[in-house]
Amino acid sequence: MSGVDQEWMCGPYRCLFTDKRKYYSHSDLGALLFYGSSVKLYDFPLPKRDLKWAIYHEESPKNLPFFLYKSGQDLFDIIATVNRYSNFPLTLQYLADISLLTGIFKIFYSVEDKSELDIAPVLYLQSGCETPTQRDLYVEELMKYIPIDSYGSCLNNRELPENLKLNGTYDVYDEKLLKFVARYKFVIAIENSVCVDYITEKLWRPLIAGSIPIYLGSPSVTDWLPNEKSAILIEDFDNMTDLSKYLHTLDEDNKLYNEYLQHKLGGENGTITNKFLIENMSKRKTSIADFECFVCSAIHEQKDLKKDTVNLYVCPKPEDHFNVDNTWKQHWDIGKCQNKVLNDIISNISSNNYTEDMFDKLVLQNLLKDEC
Template sequence: MQNIFNFVHDYKAVPHFSDDELRKHSRLSQVRVALMFYGSNIDLIDLPLPRNGLIHDWALLHEESPKNTPALSHLEALELFNFTATFSRYSHFPLTLQYLKSADALTDLSYFVPVERKNELLQELAPVLYVHSDCSTPLERDAYATELMKYIRIDSYGKCIQNRNLPEHLADAMESMGSDEFLHFVARYKFTLSFENAVCDDYITEKLWRPLVVGSVPVYMGSPSVRDWLPNNNSAILAVDFSSPKELAQYLHDHNSNATKYRSFLKHKLGEDNEKITNRRLINALNIREWGIDNDFEKGNFIEHFECFVCKQEHSKLNGERTKISDISKAHYDCPIPVSPLTGTENEENWWVGQWHMGKCEAKLLRHYIEIGKTEYNYEEFYDELKNTFLNKVC
């Protein structure tokens, strides 16, 4: 079965509700009132049907990229849910800043390497760092990095287009990337290629925040809305602002050789207090966030807080305060069809383009089954029909 929770039965640790209030609805303890799905593990063949959005609320927790479940990139699937917790600021429970611990982390100098020392390190290091171990991505980031390498030196660690080995104690990049040792390692580089694995509005991961925290200038490619979340207007270089990797490389060379220009991207570390973080949206979002990250046992994590959010919504419904199904829009998980970062067009050789189209077919077929009241179907039946719709291009 799905990764779902019976919130009526699991009413524990819900803030603002007394034991008496929780017991008030104990008669429903054997009835599933709200089901919570983890997007990366959702199984479209094993859904708790029939779907009745007026009686049973479905809540979607999906903080990951569209790689994991392509069907959820499409409105036909998203609209099956009453509540969402995604990376989008427009979801009911936004997780946009799930990888940023605090505003202080952006201004802190614990990992910072002075510009003069970074320039000395250029004798042994390239000016640009690239560390990725997922080599098949919708964004095709390796293709862009490979082209960029023709025009500027890049030290590439990890498993993708590797040209240097990590130190032995950091050899398992996936395990070590959150360690202090790795953060100090990244901090030595003047620039870091911060390329997401997919393009979605507000899908911003540690790939951006890590270099900002340590004081390496991010060269970012990914979320079209990233400007809305940067600490100030000059804290990252966006690949989308350049017509080609060659033009970007020229810009990096220019800033690498000019200390004043380079420092202009480090105001969050070196600027006056009123220059460091000028983005009110970022500050406000961090201030109102009640959950913590990095095993913050005092605040709890976003999973626990989303559970409580859904519990509160169920109380509102049971008390007659909520009488309609929540509205879901594309903005809750906005991940368009992948395009090549080199050409700006769909690349038919990119496997993930086909997966995006297949996900659309999955979403539409599932929606069709639910609308006609079809509650029993097996893998073979579903995927035979899916194959036909996909091959005939009727989705």
């Protein structure tokens, strides 16, 4: 096949990859690969040929709402999402190596050292302020009961040092940033969305740095923590007052505090007791290149990977918190209508002649009529 962008061996199989649409009708084409964050809902190649559709989507529902619904997922034959039951799971995409959890490197501060620093016990470092979890509301409420140093764009009360800024954002695992985080006893770790197995650097970064995450996000997070006591879960407390009391208790008791750091302090090389985490890290593959090889191999081996009975993107509709209406609920409603319209178009259209304007009008009509 001429004009191919990439060619490599995936195990015993020779795999060719191209982004050139002129090959859509080529007899050797085995699959179409979609990157979730770049999917254009008005631009699916139609009519749908008898070949595999595969999608790689490592993000939350913020940028692909139609995919929240199983009939949207069912448009694809091979799926990579954060969910552990995906054909190609991306749950551990933000933890490159398990040794990061146990290693102390040059960044670790003991609890005694942290207590000597003239900083708040809690760190909040966030640039995305409008989220389905309404995380700023949690932090704003918690601030009433315990000091929090807030850097970044959200609830800012401290300036981030210039050497930690990277094109307006943060270098996730930069050693300077990790050392900055490591000074704090606690780090707010609230995901932008609540989805099963959606766990990002917000959890792993404080664990790597040797701070205790104050976590809200994946309801399955305890399945992935290094030890039974590794993070403080916001959902375990009735309100921010109770959470703050517990944080104050740990802040004043070094022994209790260190119980959360056994992945750093247990034995010579730290202790991880979670066998499920260890097992999954041993076979972790999460890159797009790995996914491309996975798809190519599956086609060569004629594997049927479709999971007809499993929802691979479990993200409940957002709730209102602290008596503030959560406008992100509309995002889920729009996604439901996008899903309906997209399925109707793919099922009924004989050629790729629908436009973005046509698609958006159909979504709006269904939304206004509450027909999704």
